[in-house]
Amino acid sequence: MQTIKLQDPITIDNVTYDELNIRRPKVRDRLAVERMKKTDAEKEIAMIANLAEVDIRVIEELDLADYGKIQQSFADFFPSTPEISD
Numbered sequence: 307m308q309t310i311k312l313q314d315p316i317t318i319d320n321v322t323y324d325e326l327n328i329r330r331p332k333v334r335d336r337l338a339v340e341r342m343k344k345t346d347a348e349k350e351i352a353m354i355a356n357l358a359e360v361d362i363r364v365i366e367e368l369d370l371a372d373y374g375k376i377q378q379s380f381a382d383f384f385p386s387t388p389e390i391s392d
Contacts, residue, residue, distance in 0.1 A: 308379050314369035318361065326358045326376065330383055354380060 307329045315324040331353065339353045354376055355362040368376070 308382075310372070310376050310379055312368070312372045313375075314372055316364065316367045316369075318364050318367060323360070323364055326360065326364075328354070328357045328376065328379055329359075331357055331380075350377075350380075 307327055309325055309327050311325045312323060315322055317323070335353060335356055338356070339349045342349055342352060344352070351365045352362060355365045357380070358365070358376075365373070365376075
């Protein structure tokens with residue numbers, strides 16, 4: 307799990323978010339998002355909301371700088387080149 311401190315906290319439904327905890331994705335998370343009839347951006351937002359266990363509105367209201375930090379954190383879960391062992 308990674309904790310992302312928000313530069314610009316947001317409040318949704320009287321809950322203030324100053325950080326988000328994002329868990330590591332599982333294959334089932336990827337499959338659920340791929341089944342959606344949405345744009346790639348909407349799928350990414352849905353996946354991040356699911357991994358952070360927050361309403362999708364929380365992700366939609368993030369400052370772009372904070373969203374960029376979350377995108378980087380999300381990308382870090384995936385290695386750039388797969389490691390294959392014999």
